[in-house]
Every structure is written in C-alpha cells, then in structure tokens.
Amino acid sequence: MKKNIHLSAEPLEIGTCRDFASGNSNGAECIFIGTVRNATDGRTVHQLHFECYESMAMKEMDKIAGKALEQFEISAIAIHHRIGTLAIGDIPVIIAVGAAHRGAAFSACQFAIDTLKESVPIWKKEFFEDGEVWVSAHP
Amino acid sequence: MKKNIHLSAEPLEIGTCRDFASGNSNGAECIFIGTVRNATDGRTVHQLHFECYESMAMKEMDKIAGKALEQFEISAIAIHHRIGTLAIGDIPVIIAVGAAHRGAAFSACQFAIDTLKESVPIWKKEFFEDGEVWVSAHP
Amino acid sequence: MKVLIFGAARDIIGKRELDFPLPTNPSVKSFRENIFKEFPELKKLNALAFAVNEEYANDDDVLKNQDVVALIPPVSGG
Amino acid sequence: MKVLIFGAARDIIGKRELDFPLPTNPSVKSFRENIFKEFPELKKLNALAFAVNEEYANDDDVLKNQDVVALIPPVSGG
Numbered sequence A, B: 001m002k003k004n005i006h007l008s009a010e011p012l013e014i015g016t017c018r019d020f021a022s023g024n025s026n027g028a029e030c031i032f033i034g035t036v037r038n039a040t041d042g043r044t045v046h047q048l049h050f051e052c053y054e055s056m057a058m059k060e061m062d063k064i065a066g067k068a069l070e071q072f073e074i075s076a077i078a079i080h081h082r083i084g085t086l087a088i089g090d091i092p093v094i095i096a097v098g099a100a101h102r103g104a105a106f107s108a109c110q111f112a113i114d115t116l117k118e119s120v121p122i123w124k125k126e127f128f129e130d131g132e133v134w135v136s137a138h139p
Numbered sequence C, D: 001m002k003v004l005i006f007g008a009a010r011d012i013i014g015k016r017e018l019d020f021p022l023p024t025n026p027s028v029k030s031f032r033e034n035i036f037k038e039f040p041e042l043k044k045l046n047a048l049a050f051a052v053n054e055e056y057a058n059d060d061d062v063l064k065n066q067d068v069v070a071l072i073p074p075v076s077g078g
Helices: A014-021 A054-071 A102-119 B014-021 B054-071 B102-119 C007-013 C028-038 C040-044 D007-013 D028-038 D040-044
Strands: A002-008 A028-034 A043-052 A074-082 A084-087 A093-099 A122-128 A131-134 B002-008 B028-034 B043-052 B074-082 B084-087 B093-099 B122-128 B131-134 C002-005 C017-019 C049-052 C068-072 D002-005 D017-019 D049-052 D068-072
Touching: A002 A014, A002 A054, A014 A028, A014 A074, A014 A093, A014 B014, A028 A102, A028 B102, A043 A074, A054 A074, A054 A102, A074 A102, A093 A102, A102 B028, A102 B102, A122 C007, A131 C007, B002 B014, B002 B054, B014 B028, B014 B074, B014 B093, B028 B102, B043 B074, B054 B074, B054 B102, B074 B102, B093 B102, B122 D007, B131 D007, C002 C007, C007 C040, C007 C068, C028 C040, C028 C049, D002 D007, D007 D040, D007 D068, D028 D040, D028 D049
Parallel strands: A002 A074, B002 B074, C002 C068, D002 D068
Antiparallel strands: A028 A093, A028 B028, A043 A084, A043 A122, A074 A093, A122 A131, B028 B093, B043 B084, B043 B122, B074 B093, B122 B131, C002 C017, C049 C068, D002 D017, D049 D068
C-alpha cells in the first residue's frame, strides 16, 4: 500500500510517477496526464497560472490516494500536481496507478483525477489575449 | 485523426507513445501500460513468450485504433505491442490516447486494451518453474 | 481569527490574509454571513466553501479565536 | 490451401504451416470439421477461430484454393 504525493513549481516527470507506481506484482499501470490546452470554449489560451492552499492541498491529495488504495485493488498511486505559470502543452497533473489487473488501475486513476478536480484547493487562472479569468469561479 | 500501430521484438518506449498521442488541443492523455506480473493464480512466473500472426495482428490493431477514433472524441491513439521473450516487469503493451477531455481519453484507452485482448491474434505462453502453458488455451 | 483568501475571492477582497473577528455565535454559518456583509461581492462567486484548519467545514462547525479559516472559491486544479 | 497454425494449436499439430485440401463443400464450417477429424486434439482447446486472408471468418464463408487460412486459438495478447 503505497502512495506518493507531490506539489511543485518544477516541471512534473512522467518517469518518476511511473517508477513509483511500478512493481513486480503489477500487470497493469494507468497513467493520466493533464496538459494545458491551447483553447477553452474556442478562445485561445496563452498560459495558465495555478495557485494553491499548499498545506491543505497536500492533505486532500493524500486523502484521495488513501481512498483509492482502500476502494480499488491497486498496489500504488502517485499524484503529482504542478503550480505556478504553465504554457500550452505543459503538464499540470500526473496520476499514475499500478495494479495486478487493469480494471482497478483504470477505475482508481479516473476516481483520483475526478476527485482531485472536485476537492483539492488549487485554482487555475486562464490568460486569454483580452483578459484573464479564474476558471469556474463565476456563473 | 491520427493512429500509430507498432509491433516489435524490441522494448517498447512510453515516451514514443506519449509523443504520438500529444498535441496542443489535448487537455488529457491516458496511457495504459501492461507489465509482466511475477505470478498468475499464485504460481510464480519466470518469463513470458509472445508470438503473433503479424500481418493480421497489425490489421486488427489498426482496426481498434480506427474504431477508437470513430467512437470517442479523441485526437490520437498509439497502440504498441511487443513480441518475443519478456521477463518480469517488461512491457508487452502500451496504449496512449490524447483527447481534449479526460472522459474520452479514459474510455478510448480502456476500449482499446479490452478489444486488443479479445481480438488481436497474439498468444502468450507463461513459463513456470514446473512447466509452460499457453494462456487461456485450455479449459 | 486568521482568514486565508485564495483565487477569485482574493481578487474581490484584495488581500491574501485578513484578521477577522470571531462571530458572537461562533459558527461557520455566522462567519459566512459576516464576511458576506463585509464583502458583498463574494456572493457573485459560483460557490464559496470554507476550510477550518485545513479541513472543509460545515455550517454548524464551531470556530475558536485561534482557528485558521480559509475562503475556498470553486477549485479548478488538474 | 495454405493453413497457418499458431500458439496452442501448433503444439497439437506440431507444425507452423500445413497444406490442407479444400473441402468438397468449401465452407469454413466444412474445413473445421475436416481439420478436427484430422487433429481431434484441437477439440480440447477452449475455442478455435479461423481467419481467412487475415480476417476473422464465419462458418458460412466460402473458401478458395488460394486462400490462406489461419487457426486462431484463444488470443492472449496485452
């Protein structure tokens, strides 16, 4: 039962996440990579800025990893999130899950990213040509 | 609409698959990695051997990629399968999917590995301490 | 009480941190009413959650002077 | 007719490839009956599918002498 939580202003590394999720009893690994898209609702995005409530975000990510290990038959999960300013193609989040069987790996990985987006206190500001907006903040 | 199919006796590379699935209009990538487990039903596995009907396997993998691009809102999919002799921890299969949104990336990736396991003419022989067996061949 | 302010809420209040008086009835609900009175623009947010000492709080939770409260506008990580 | 043989089926037949006569009624179904008669051990497989010219075939598909048939025991890739 292993979990690895990481929150950093430095670029995230897929290999690091994968190494963590790997193990000889695994038959399957599922890796989710979030990337900065070049557009939202048809408007061109130039960059993103992520800020967070760091201590609470770490706690919430740790809870998600713990729940994933409880609810699914997985052997390890890594949840890495980046903060600060990101450009198109950069990686804000990586979730890597290792399991004996693929069903659990997929389910746990999807659960983790879905829950992260609901509960972890991280906020994304999108920068467009003509302004900037905190995502989802206003109706 | 991009698909990339690869069947090889050389080690598979996650980075190559990911590069293929990446793109600036993507917000999500889902990568599935199959790995050789050290045990099946409690029996220790020493190595695996994969053989295939190469020309047909390429066609079937190409069909799966085509269906995934048709059925899900994804931008690219790479399906790489290794053949020959593999040791514990080696990677027989990688499927990488890029999409604007994560739901489609997960669904297409899971569809692709599920279908690959049903239809692609590749056969796995497991080597145990006391013998070898073609997986799923006999009741 | 120390209040931490993030994201869109910070743009409204103009500060990362506030010292805010403990409500007479020291529930999270009363705190919300008081902070909304002080900064009515907060009502324009899609939603506003509160954390007390790094845990999401409910309306009925009781606040103490040494608690750290945080204003949590809709999160958008990932 | 050229017949390709893979996996567990090859262990039974002992060859990677066979030359097998086109059945009198040249359907996939007849071919299956004939090859099962020649190699009864094939019945012990969990399942056995057939491909004709690199495509999965149905019982009713009609075979020609120049077709390449493949014996496909249960696949186990991935």
